[in-house]
Amino acid sequence: MSDTDTGAALPRRRIDIAPALTPLLVAALAAPFIGSPSTFLTLTVAGLAMGMMIFTMASGLTLVFGLMDVLNFGHGAFISLGAYVATLVLLPLAAWSQADSLGLNLGVLLLALLAAGVVCAAAGFVFERVLIVPVYGQHLKQILVTIGGAIVAEQLLYALFGPQQIPLPLPTAFRGSIILGDAAIEKYRIVATFIGLLVFAAQILILDRTKIGLLIRAGVENREMVEALGYRIDRLFVGVFMAGSGLAGLGGVLWAFYREQVHASMGGELLVLTFIVIIVGGLGSVGGCFTGAVLVALIANYAGFLAPKLALVSNILLMVVVLLWRPRGLYPVSGR
Amino acid sequence: MMILSGDAPRSRALSALLVVIVLALALAPFLFPGAKPLNVAANICIYALLVASYDLLLGYTGIVSFAHVMFFGVGAYGVAIALYGLGPGWGALALGVAAALGISVALALAIGLFSLRVQTIFFAMVTLAVAYAFNVLASQLSGLTGGEDGRSFQVPFVLQPGFRLFDGALFGVRITGRVLSYYLVLAVCAALFLVLLRIVNSPFGRVLQAIRENPFRAEALGYRIVFHRTLATCLSAAGATAAGALSALWLHYTGPDTALSFSIQVDVLVIVVIGGMGSMYGAVAGAALFILAQNYLQALMGELSSAAAQAGLPILPGLFHPDRWLLWLGLMFILAVYFVPTGVVGKLRGTEERTQ
Numbered sequence: 284m285s286d287t288d289t290g291a292a293l294p295r296r297r298i299d300i301a302p303a304l305t306p307l308l309v310a311a312l313a314a315p316f317i318g319s320p321s322t323f324l325t326l327t328v329a330g331l332a333m334g335m336m337i338f339t340m341a342s343g344l345t346l347v348f349g350l351m352d353v354l355n356f357g358h359g360a361f362i363s364l365g366a367y368v369a370t371l372v373l374l375p376l377a378a379w380s381q382a383d384s385l386g387l388n389l390g391v392l393l394l395a396l397l398a399a400g401v402v403c404a405a406a407g408f409v410f411e412r413v414l415i416v417p418v419y420g421q422h423l424k425q426i427l428v429t430i431g432g433a434i435v436a437e438q439l440l441y442a443l444f445g446p447q448q449i450p451l452p453l454p455t456a457f458r459g460s461i462i463l464g465d466a467a468i469e470k471y472r473i474v475a476t477f478i479g480l481l482v483f484a485a486q487i488l489i490l491d492r493t494k495i496g497l498l499i500r501a502g503v504e505n506r507e508m509v510e511a512l513g514y515r516i517d518r519l520f521v522g523v524f525m526a527g528s529g530l531a532g533l534g535g536v537l538w539a540f541y542r543e544q545v546h547a548s549m550g551g552e553l554l555v556l557t558f559i560v561i562i563v564g565g566l567g568s569v570g571g572c573f574t575g576a577v578l579v580a581l582i583a584n585y586a587g588f589l590a591p592k593l594a595l596v597s598n599i600l601l602m603v604v605v606l607l608w609r610p611r612g613l614y615p616v617s618g619r
Numbered sequence: 620m621m622i623l624s625g626d627a628p629r630s631r632a633l634s635a636l637l638v639v640i641v642l643a644l645a646l647a648p649f650l651f652p653g654a655k656p657l658n659v660a661a662n663i664c665i666y667a668l669l670v671a672s673y674d675l676l677l678g679y680t681g682i683v684s685f686a687h688v689m690f691f692g693v694g695a696y697g698v699a700i701a702l703y704g705l706g707p708g709w710g711a712l713a714l715g716v717a718a719a720l721g722i723s724v725a726l727a728l729a730i731g732l733f734s735l736r737v738q739t740i741f742f743a744m745v746t747l748a749v750a751y752a753f754n755v756l757a758s759q760l761s762g763l764t765g766g767e768d769g770r771s772f773q774v775p776f777v778l779q780p781g782f783r784l785f786d787g788a789l790f791g792v793r794i795t796g797r798v799l800s801y802y803l804v805l806a807v808c809a810a811l812f813l814v815l816l817r818i819v820n821s822p823f824g825r826v827l828q829a830i831r832e833n834p835f836r837a838e839a840l841g842y843r844i845v846f847h848r849t850l851a852t853c854l855s856a857a858g859a860t861a862a863g864a865l866s867a868l869w870l871h872y873t874g875p876d877t878a879l880s881f882s883i884q885v886d887v888l889v890i891v892v893i894g895g896m897g898s899m900y901g902a903v904a905g906a907a908l909f910i911l912a913q914n915y916l917q918a919l920m921g922e923l924s925s926a927a928a929q930a931g932l933p934i935l936p937g938l939f940h941p942d943r944w945l946l947w948l949g950l951m952f953i954l955a956v957y958f959v960p961t962g963v964v965g966k967l968r969g970t971e972e973r974t975q
Binding site: 418422428430431434439441442443445551554558559562566592596599602606610 | 677681683733734736739740741743744745747748749751752756759760881885888892934937938940942943945946948949950952953956957960
């Protein structure tokens with residue numbers, strides 16, 4: 284995970300393994316309390332799937348913060364927007380979605396993801412150019428302006444799509460569960476986990492192996508130096524912002540299929556969760572975001588089973604514990 | 620000037636506006652008889668206090684909190700639970716307010732010590748998460764809080780609508796418990812507002828402004844910024860708690876929608892920015908303008924919406940629907956942040972004071 288922090292720095296930084304092991308620790312601690320192995324397996328898979336979905340949303344937020352030092356409170360609006368785009372895609376393609384064919388079902392899911400990513404990236408472009416450009420470097424105004432943007436965006440979604448919940452049925456092939464021993468594992472959760480892992484791998488590859496990724500990592504470390512070397516940092520900014528918004532859209536689609544319904548308020552609720560994840564992970568760190576998302580989701584699922592009333596407070600407790608251990612999150616990014 | 624702590628409005632237009640607002644509020648039961656205008660006036664008082672306490676944090680100290688409505692809710696629920704559980708009495712009321720103040724300050728202390736150590740941006744995120752969790756907790760602990768339904772309760776007899784201070788009327792208005800409630804709200808809000816004004820004009824308040832302008836320099840001068848920021852958070856939380864208690868006392872009801880909803884937080888943010896960050900008077904002016912607009916402009920929006928629907932225009936009826944009031948508020952808010960960062964107060968003073 285250190286690759287997101289330093290990458291090719293010489294001498295190579297030692298890999299900080301302790302935080303990455305925390306999800307295992309949590310799982311090991313929770314197992315005896317849960318008792319039944321099949322329940323434990325179901326909860327763990329559910330937690331992993333939820334973690335991957337949250338990671339998809341949160342990674343965009345943490346990248347944008349890491350590079351641009353902008354905390355986007357409007358991120359939730361892109362999550363909702365992505366989900367609504369998915370409903371628009373499924374409307375004309377209902378036949379594909381209902382068809383008893385894995386290929387068509389998968390096609391519909393991928394199309395929805397693609398459309399949501401593209402639309403959210405475009406919306407992100409407008410959002411960055413119109414709202415954020417004038418307030419770079421001013422934290423207070425950034426928070427205020429992005430909050431304003433979030434309110435306006437959410438209200439526009441209400442005005443365009445109506446205040447009611449819109450159902451978003453899963454494609455046929457992803458419904459139901461696989462029975463593994465005694466444990467029932469929902470198929471869609473496996474799909475979501477897989478997509479989340481793909482997103483993570485793609486991000487790590489891009490950040491670690493391409494020139495763009497090198498520039499982004501350099502920008503996170505030292506913005507002025509990248510500019511001084513002759514790169515247009517503002518183009519990098521808008522690109523990363525679009526990518527971050529697109530990722531929010533992808534996450535929104537995954538989450539909407541998981542819940543099988545769409546509502547404009549979902550963005551705000553998920554924004555709280557993504558904030559907890561990126562604080563736990565360390566602001567600006569993709570690897571930390573991944574670990575944090577898995578941690579938050581696992582604990583939420585275990586707590587939801589063991590003590591339902593504590594499920595939401597459990598996230599806050601997790602945040603407190605992590606920040607007491609590492610005040611800047613699991614994987615602190617230098618220079619922040 | 621003593622009563623204003625030497626911080627006069629410093630502008631004729633602003634003074635005139637404030638005098639009009641204060642006079643209108645002081646004489647509201649006589650000038651505007653009826654239940655709705657009195658309700659509007661009480662709301663203005665409560666919001667002025669709530670926003671002024673928020674401005675201590677946002678405008679004077681330069682930190683953004685999303686948990687202000689949580690402290691408001693603690694106050695409201697404190698009064699509700701005490702009066703519901705112990706019956707209507709002044710003792711129960713005092714107990715509820717004291718407990719709520721204690722809980723609020725303890726919470727604010729914990730959040731502040733915990734998240735202001737690292738970065739102020741942490742504070743914004745942590746408060747959002749904590750406020751959200753608190754909201755869910757309040758609706759889940761239905762045995763204590765009444766859950767989604769909230770709690771209706773009886774207030775002390777003197778404040779009940781059936782109470783008459785004396786037979787007959789004063790200037791044509793019966794002095795009922797409702798009118799007395801209103802004056803209680805007004806008096807407490809005015810007193811606490813003056814206390815807040817005193818705080819921001821004290822040496823402590825100056826240090827807060829120094830921290831807002833340049834934390835490093837303030838620290839280099841020997842001020843412990845974590846201590847000052849945390850204390851400001853606690854004071855501001857106490858102010859919000861008092862506003863919440865008054866709101867519960869006025870409504871005879873506390874529920875998630877009236878005490879903890881995130882839209883109250885948004886309203887407070889909007890009022891601070893429109894009124895003017897970093898000036899206590901902005902809270903009064905902003906609250907008065909905002910509450911009036913909320914109560915009387917929404918009706919106008921409804922008419923616009925139905926007019927657009929009759930004209931057969933697309934989308935527009937949706938945009939002007941009274942429920943979409945927040946949309947226009949959000950737009951106004953963004954424009955205010957960009958173009959009028961000093962708000963109404965800054966405009967009326969005609970000075971381009973730096974608010975950062």
